[in-house]
Amino acid sequence: METALEKSKQATWLRSAERRRIRKVAVLGAGVMGSGIACHFANIGVEVLLLDIVPRELTEAEKAKGLTLQDKVVRNRQVTELFQKAVKSKPAPLYSNKYAERITLGNMEDDMPQIADCDWVIEVVVERLDIKKKVFEQVEKYRKPGTLVTSNTSGIPIHLMLEGRSDDFAAHFCGTHFFNPPRYLPLLEIIPTDRTKPEVVEFLMDYGRRFLGKTTVLCKDTPAFIANRVGVFAIMDALHIIEEMGLKVEEVDKLTGPVLGRPKSATFRTLDVVGLDTMILVAKNLYEAVPHDERREAFKLPKVLEALQEKGWLGEKSGQGFYKKAQQNGKKDILALDFATLEYRPQEKVKFATLDAVKGIDDLAKAFKVLVNGKDKAGEFYRRTFASLFAYVSYRIPEIADELYKIDDAVCAGFGWKMGPFATWDAIGVEEGVKLIEAAGLSVAQWVKDMLAAGFTSFYKVEGSRKLYYDVHSKSYQPIPGTENFILLENYSNNVIWSNPGASLYDIGDGVYCLELHTKMNTIGAEVIQGLNYAVERAEKEARGLVITARGDNFSAGANLAMLFMYAVEQDWDEINMMIAQFQNTMMRLRYSAIPVVSTPFGLTLGGGCELNLHADHVQAHAETYMGLVEVGVGLIPAGGGTKEMALRLSDSLQNGDVELNRLQNTLMNIAMAKVSTSAVEAFELGYLRPSDAITTSRAHLIGDAKAKVIELADRGYVQPIRRKDIKVQGRSGLALIKAGLHGMWRGQYISEHDKKVVDKLGYVLCGGDLSSPQLVSEQYLLDLEREAFLSLCGEKKTLERIQAVLTTGRPIRN
Known part of the structure; x- marks a missing residue:
């Protein structure tokens, strides 16, 4: 049931929602994070002002053009170059490139007054407190009272940034820690100070969830907040265990990837992608920042990280780290680092009986129980790392979070885990987890022992259709706030x-x-x-x-x-x-x-x-x-009504004055090139x-x-549609255009003979077959054509070769 406190909070949110709308956001700092945040706000339809610093020197190209440091193009060079680089990066930060128009570029000297028109100012400058304070001095000059101001810092204590700031500034200020890349990683940590208005916090929590699509986690102003504190500990602690056990790079990545419900990049591949220098910096900062942490020594660098740092082997950015790309016998190969010699060698096939035992177990919770009971080196690794992680998170309550679900939410959303530490512990069994901890020579926080003694045997449970968590303070199960819908x-x-x-x-x-x-x-x-x-x-x-x-x-x-x-x-x-x-x-x-x-x-x-x-x-x-409709890649055409449906949508979209054959060609090419949208927005553009x-x-x-949409349609008076018989197709005129285009592409060697055959059949269906003139046909007529074309292609040797290639290698071939 909804408590009086929850009802009161909801009422507060409703009052604040009525008076706060985010129409325009200013992002200060156009680096990778700043540009990414700006792009994601543009994705959801918000106007963005993106500012960066003014260059102090001219480039040779600018000098050649006779430009000066006073020219706007020079003064905006930094922001322009950083933003253009971000837009071209992969994965794309924008749902659609056209959304770049929603972002206005400027610099922090000329354009700071424009933040007076913004509803939210997000600071994303370099991680130096003195610089951040100078930026906030400028923000204070121009922001209108009540404007939200947040910092995207990942390590600087939030409260230190408020020195010298006004009461109104402080009341509307907190940390909003996005994870990189902002479009794709769902975590958004909200870190208020004791001067932040409660309704501001509630607004940001709700806005992050509903509009930005984030998992919003309310954090305390503690070092590295929640996700990095626990996630970096898990990585650094595992590195020490790996070193002690003598495990190999490829073994560890096999043990710590999808089998645990974690990303394919696992441990060492992830470190290479993120950059070893980044991980080293975060770990060192945490070591200095948490002198009272009972596991502080875990943040010290293991020998292998120290050695790689000395050599400058920092991962992908330096061309080598725990892995290195190389040419082997004329083929590209990825070599693995040998910890003993610090030389690279071919990867070895990983084989553990414990991993074999979980093959075919799709339920992650059931798999965990098998993994910790393994009798080989893999089982030992799981017991040691799980015991260490469980003990660590038990002591982080209430230090970094009062509620245990926040730790799980933050780690899952920030590091891509399917199950957080407490959910994993639940899967193994809370009592079994305590036994693992004690067997490893570690201790568990007293509240866990008290919980078990009181007869509570799990951290989570489901009542009705609502997930509840064990609340340490009330010593009872409570619904997870914010999940009502x-x-x-x-x-x-x-x-x-x-x-x-x-x-x-x-x-x-x-x-x-x-x-x-x-x-x-x-x-x-x-x-x-x-x-x-x-x-x-x-x-x-x-x-x-x-x-x-x-x-x-x-x-x-x-x-x-x-x-x-x-x-x-x-x-x-x-x-x-x-x-x-x-x-x-x-x-x-x-x-x-x-x-x-x-x-x-x-x-x-x-x-x-x-x-x-x-x-x-x-x-x-x-x-x-x-x-996307990708069947052409395996030598087939869409035959589950896909080709019919695209013909129908093409027909419905035709308007007076359209060049119908051009519209036909666009539809054909989307399917023929197996175009897949890079976002739901692009799926609209492609007609899906x-x-x-x-x-x-x-x-x-x-x-x-x-x-909610089902209920809306039903309550509006849903009526069963009538099968369509009015689909306009082009017949021979469309076929002639398609055949001519295909012949030209084939002659130019842009497509193979089999590509030509497949797309020819696709065009035949889209055009309604060999009809003498454009006319109206039924859905069933097109479905029959679709099925006949599909059947005929199934008899083609080259189609079978393409299907076999996908089934065996996961990649289509061109033949």
Whole structure:
């Protein structure tokens, strides 16, 4: 139940929300972080003023042009160069390059007065307190009262920046620590001082969640705040353990990557990418800043880091670190560092019985129990590192956080862990974790012992559909604040209506059902098709509507290619024809159901996964959705209604005065080049999303937003659509254009003979076949053409070669 305190906080937020809107933001400092933050605000539609310092010397090019230090182009050179570099960087900081127009560039001498028009000023200058104070002196001169001012520092105590500042400045000031890159890493730490107004903190927490799509974590003003304090400890402590155990680079990265629900870059690859100098600096600063930390010695550099620092081998930025790229027998190879000799050698195949034991265990919590019970070196490594991490986080409460969930949220969002330290400890068992700690010669904080003695055996539990955490101060379970509107299906395990190995149907309340896909990479095979049909049928009888979502980091990698390949090799054309017809019929079942269907794509949404979304009544896409019809890459065309749907959308978009054949060519090229959007915004530009579809920036809000849309459509009076028979296609005139273009590209050796054949068939479907003139056709007519083209391509040897290459190497080939 919602407490009186929560209701009071909500009322406070509502009052502050009514009077605070973020229309324009100033970002002071255009380096990697500053430009990234500016771009992300532009992504969500906010106008941005990005400022940096004025150069003190002319470049040779400027001298040659006769420019002086007073020319605006010179005075803005620093900000212009830094911003242009950021926009061109990969991964892209902008959802769409056109959003760069939302950012105005300037310098901190001429343009600082413009911050008077800004609602929020974010300082992202160099990590020096004296410089930050000078910047804030200038900000104080021009900001209007009530304007938010925050610092993106990662290490300087927030309260030290307020010396000499006014009461109004201090009341609206705090730390807002974004993680790099700001668009992609979800963590935003909010660090107030004792002078920050509570409503300012509440506003920033909510704004970060709802608008910026962040996991906002309220932090204390302690060294490195939460994520870096715990995350850097975990890395540095592991390095010492690795050194003692004599583990190899590639062994450690195998042990600390996806098997633990952590990024593929694991430990040493991550350090190389981040830069060893950065990690060394953070570790040294932490060592100096935490004299009373019981595990302070963990922040001391192990011998290997000291040696690499001396040699200047700092990771990717210097060309070598724990790994080094090299040419071996004419082939590119990645060599690993030998800790004993500090020389590079070929990587060895990693083999541990403990890792073999967790193969096939998809549930991370179940895998942890197996890992810590391993009898080999891997098991020992897990026991030692887990024991150390568990002991460490137990003592960080209440030092860095009063609530344990904040530590988990910060580490997961900042370092890409699937499960935070306390959730991992829960998976192993709290009592078992204490035994690990004591066996390692370490101690656990008294509050954990008291918790167990009082009969509380886990840090988290689920009641109803709400996740609760153990609150150390009240000695009871409390709901996690700010998650009231989250729908996390893991909390709805008691609401499963139906399931098979590929999909599960949940009742998520208010008369809305939700189907979750959970095959490997959420590929669409017979089990998912069964789930989709069953979900629609059941929802039509019992619910207001249906949400379709998926488990994991990606919505769907598409259809089950392995099954298709098997049938194609066996030349079982009837089975392929039936499989494709069933896929098409299921997509049409989604489109023409009696209830609204809302899909929630995120991450990779390819091929059949894209087609599923094309047929939903509404798509509520996560901002980071990478959507595309990619079948041409394996020598096929979209045949789950994808080609039909793009022809239909092309027809609907035609207006008087359009050059229809040019529009046809654009649609063809999007599919022929297997274009995948780099964001949900670009998915609109490519036509995969319609103007009526919408974007959610926060994954945590995605299902909730989709549910709200289902209710809106149902309450508005949803009526089952009628199958379309009015799709305009171009016939022979379109085919002639496509064939001429393909022949030219083939003659110029831009495409292969097989590419030409595949795209020719794609064009045939988009044009409605060999019709004598442009005319109107039905959806079923196009579906039949689509299926026939797909079947014929399945019989092509080169198509089978392409499918086999993807199945065996993960990469398509050009043949």
